[in-house]
Amino acid sequence: MKQIQFALTGAVLFLAAGAVNAEPPAIPVAARADALAKSLATACPLAAYNDETAFETCTRALRALTLPIEPAIAWGGDQPDKQIKKKGLTHFNSQVFQTMYLPLYAFTGRWSLDEDKRSHAPIIRMEAYFRNALPPGDYPYPFWHSADKWNAYEASNEVRLYLDPKGLIFVATRGAGGSDERRGTYRHVTTPAFDGQWQWRDANGANQPHVSLFGARYSPANPNLAALDQSYRSFALRIRDESCLNCHTPANKAEAERLVLLQTPRHAAGEIENVIKAVKTGEMPQDDIGLRKDIPDDHRAAVLKSAVAFRDELARADKWEAGHPR
Secondary structure, three states: OOOOEEEOOOOOOOEEEOOOOOOOEEEEEEHHHHHHHHHHHHHOOOOOOOOOOHHHHHHHHHHOOOOOEEEEEEEOOOOOOOOOHEEEEEEEEEEHHHHHHHHHEEEEEEEEEEEEEOOEEEEEEEEEEOOOOOOOOOOOHHHHHOOOHHHHHHHOOOOOOOEEEOOOOEEEEEEEEOOOOOOOOOOOOOOOOOOOOOOOOOOOOOEHHHHHHHHHHOOOOOOHHHHHHHHHHHHHHHHOOHHHHHHHOOOOOOOEEEEEEOOOHHHHHHHHHHHHHHHHOOOEOOOOOOEEEOOOHHHHHHHHHHHHHHHHHHHHHHHHHHHHOO
């Protein structure tokens, strides 16, 4: 693949004698790409596609790794024929993306550079293969709700990382335009039939998918977990009553170009600040075709109150975690 050379400003502090306010030097994208590829391949190397230990090790490593990602990122199939702003992607908090979606890929350390032809944004194409044979609860939601989506995940052989002028990743996509040379032993997986439930209980009665629950983000010793869970349940009931979950699920009934997911605890946690802002300004809720939906003032106030309470409990839980690193 043709290598294209770019240079971006940032990341390294550079102070020359007598030049305290000097601009940091431009860092070639190739150097950024090489460092990022090595980090991802070290954290999440190739392994058997049903190797849950490798998946969990990758998840733990990514939880501790600082990656050059904007606080919010869009993720989905690449759709190379569309402008970036027109690609049908899902909006994620970067922490949610990094610890719930990136671990689903194993990275080889191979990369190449490309460029978005319309925006001229640099693209780092990382060779990566999807872990298609994990237990269902390791996926953030049933990707098999759509046969096309599951097949696209299985066929993908690269993750494309779009960089903004600061050198930070603001869009990440999956695609099948790379190489299958290092894919290894890989078999198509026939997934369970989708029953319309984004969350479910397994044969042992445990809530699934477990990666989308607070237990995957917080220590069991966190004293705020009970209050956090209750605040989430109150919030979830409120937005369900206002039909918000008709749109904010992977089914994307409103066909939003930037889908926001709220159907699990961790998805909702990643978007709670945006929800509060949208409810305050009247942008939410919307109806099934994306038009503003008027609701009584007391209903709006109740949604907002539950959202703020959930946000505040998240802050308490996060503060405890920060003081008790695992």
